[in-house]
Amino acid sequence: MRREPVLRVVGKLLIPYMLVFALYVQFHGDFGPGGGFQAGVIAAAAVIFYGLIYGLPAARRLLPDAVVESMVAAGALLYLGVGFAGLLLGGNFLDYFVLDRDPVAGQHRGIFWIELGVLITVAGVMLKIFYMFAGRGREG
Amino acid sequence: MDAFASHYTYWVTVLLMAAGLYIMIARGNLVKKLIGLSIFQTSVYLLYIAPGKLIGGTAPIVSGAFKVYANPLPHVLILTAIVVGIATLALGLAIVVRIREAYGSIEEDEIVAADARDADRA
Amino acid sequence: MMAVTVIAIILQRNLYSVVVLAGIYSFLMATVLVALDAVDVAMTEASVGAGISTVLLLGALYLCGGEEAKPMQRPWLPLVVTLVIVGALVYGTLGLPAFSDPQAPFHTHVVPRYLQQGPIETGVPNVVTAVLASYRGYDTLGEVIVVFTGGIGVIALLRRLRRGKGEGA
Numbered sequence: 001m002r003r004e005p006v007l008r009v010v011g012k013l014l015i016p017y018m019l020v021f022a023l024y025v026q027f028h029g030d031f032g033p034g035g036g037f038q039a040g041v042i043a044a045a046a047v048i049f050y051g052l053i054y055g056l057p058a059a060r061r062l063l064p065d066a067v068v069e070s071m072v073a074a075g076a077l078l079y080l081g082v083g084f085a086g087l088l089l090g091g092n093f094l095d096y097f098v099l100d101r102d103p104v105a106g107q108h109r110g111i112f113w114i115e116l117g118v119l120i121t122v123a124g125v126m127l128k129i130f131y132m133f134a135g136r137g138r139e140g
Numbered sequence: 141m142d143a144f145a146s147h148y149t150y151w152v153t154v155l156l157m158a159a160g161l162y163i164m165i166a167r168g169n170l171v172k173k174l175i176g177l178s179i180f181q182t183s184v185y186l187l188y189i190a191p192g193k194l195i196g197g198t199a200p201i202v203s204g205a206f207k208v209y210a211n212p213l214p215h216v217l218i219l220t221a222i223v224v225g226i227a228t229l230a231l232g233l234a235i236v237v238r239i240r241e242a243y244g245s246i247e248e249d250e251i252v253a254a255d256a257r258d259a260d261r262a
Numbered sequence: 263m264m265a266v267t268v269i270a271i272i273l274q275r276n277l278y279s280v281v282v283l284a285g286i287y288s289f290l291m292a293t294v295l296v297a298l299d300a301v302d303v304a305m306t307e308a309s310v311g312a313g314i315s316t317v318l319l320l321g322a323l324y325l326c327g328g329e330e331a332k333p334m335q336r337p338w339l340p341l342v343v344t345l346v347i348v349g350a351l352v353y354g355t356l357g358l359p360a361f362s363d364p365q366a367p368f369h370t371h372v373v374p375r376y377l378q379q380g381p382i383e384t385g386v387p388n389v390v391t392a393v394l395a396s397y398r399g400y401d402t403l404g405e406v407i408v409v410f411t412g413g414i415g416v417i418a419l420l421r422r423l424r425r426g427k428g429e430g431a
Contacts, residue, residue, distance in 0.1 A: 120405075150355035
C-alpha cells in the first residue's frame with residue numbers, strides 16, 4: 001500500500017490533523033464535548049491509519065512494542081497516583097480539592113491529570129490490540 | 141395512539157435489542173455473534189439516553205444562554221459502557237482467532253461436532 | 263434507517279459487508295445520539311464504534327475467513343424466543359415515563375444538584391466531564407482498569423512466543 005500515491009498524500013494530510021484534533025479534544029474536554037476516552041481513541045486511530053498505509057513494521061519503528069506496552073500501564077498508574085496524592089495530602093482517596101490551596105484550582109489540576117492518564121491508557125490499549133491482531137499472521 | 145407517540149423511542153430500542161438478540165442466538169458464525177452482541181449493547185445505550193432528552197433543552201454544557209439541559213448522568217454511565225464494550229469485543233475477537241487456529245473453523249456447529257468427536261475418541 | 267441496516271446485517275452472509283454495515287449502523291447511532299443532545303456519547307460512539315471496532319473486526323476477519331455458512335435448520339425456535347421477549351419488553355415499556363417528561367423522577371432526583379453545583383464546585387462547564395472525572399471519579403478509575411485488563415488479556419491470548427509457532431497451550 002505504500003506505493004499508492006493517493007493514500008500516501010491523503011495520509012500525510014490527515015494524520016497530523018488527527019493527532020492535533022486528539023489533543024484538542026483532550027484539553028478542551030472541560031468546555032465542550034470530549035475528554036480522555038475520545039482523545040485516546042482518535043490518537044490511536046491516527047497511528048493505526050499510519051500503520052495501515054505504510055505497513056506494520058513502519059508503525060512498529062515509530063512506536064515500538066515496549067513504548068506501547070508501557071503506555072498501557074503508565075496511564076493507569078498516573079490515575080492511581082493522583083488518587084494517592086489526594087490521600088497523602090490529607091483528603092480521601094481521589095479527592096481533588098486538597099491538591100491546591102484553592103479548591104476549585106485543585107479540581108482543575110486533578111481533572112487534568114486523570115484525563116491525561118485516561119488518554120495514555122486508552123491510546124496504548126487500542127494501539128496494542130491493533131498490533132496484536134495485525135501482527136499475528138495467518139496460519140491457514 | 142397517544143401511547144405510541146410518547147413511547148416510540150422505547151419501541152425502537154426494543155426492536156434493535158431483538159435484532160441483536162436474534163443474531164446472537166440464531167446464527168452460528170462466531171464473529172457474527174459478536175457483532176450481534178455489539179448491536180444489543182448499542183440498543184441499551186439508546187434505552188438509557190433517550191429518556192434524558194428534554195424537548196427545548198440542550199447538551200449538558202452549562203452556559204449562560206441556556207436554561208434547560210439534557211440529563212448528564214446517563215451520559216456518564218453510557219460513556220463508560222461504550223469503552224467497556226470495545227474491551228469486550230477485543231477480547232472476544234482474540235478468543236475467536238485462537239478458536240479458529242485450534243479448530244480450523246469459526247462456525248458453532250462444526251466446533252461442537254469436533255468436540256463431540258474428540259470426546260467419543262477419548 | 264437503523265432498522266434497515268440491522269436487518270441487512272442479519273441476512274448478509276459475506277462477513278466483510280457485515281462489518282461495513284456495522285460501521286454504518288454505528289454512525290447512524292451516533293447521529294441519533296446527537297439528536298438526543300448527548301454530544302459526548304455521540305463522539306465516543308462514532309470514534310469507537312465506527313473506527314476502532316471496524317478495524318478490529320477486519321483484523322479478525324483477515325485471520326479467520328470471511329464467509330458465513332448457511333444455517334443448517336430453519337431457525338424457528340430462536341425467532342419465537344425473540345418475539346416472546348419483544349412482547350414482554352413492549353409490555354414493560356408501557357409503564358415507563360413518556361418521552362421528554364420533565365417531572366419524571368429521572369430528572370428530579372439528584373441531577374438538578376449536579377447541574378447547578380457542578381460548574382461552581384469544579385470550575386468545569388461541561389457537566390458530563392465534571393461528573394465523570396470528579397463526582398464519579400472512582401467509577402472512571404474502574405473503567406480505566408477494565409480497559410487495561412482488556413488490553414493485557416488480548417496480549418496474553420495473542421502473543422506469539424519467540425522463534426516459531428510454538429505456543430505452550
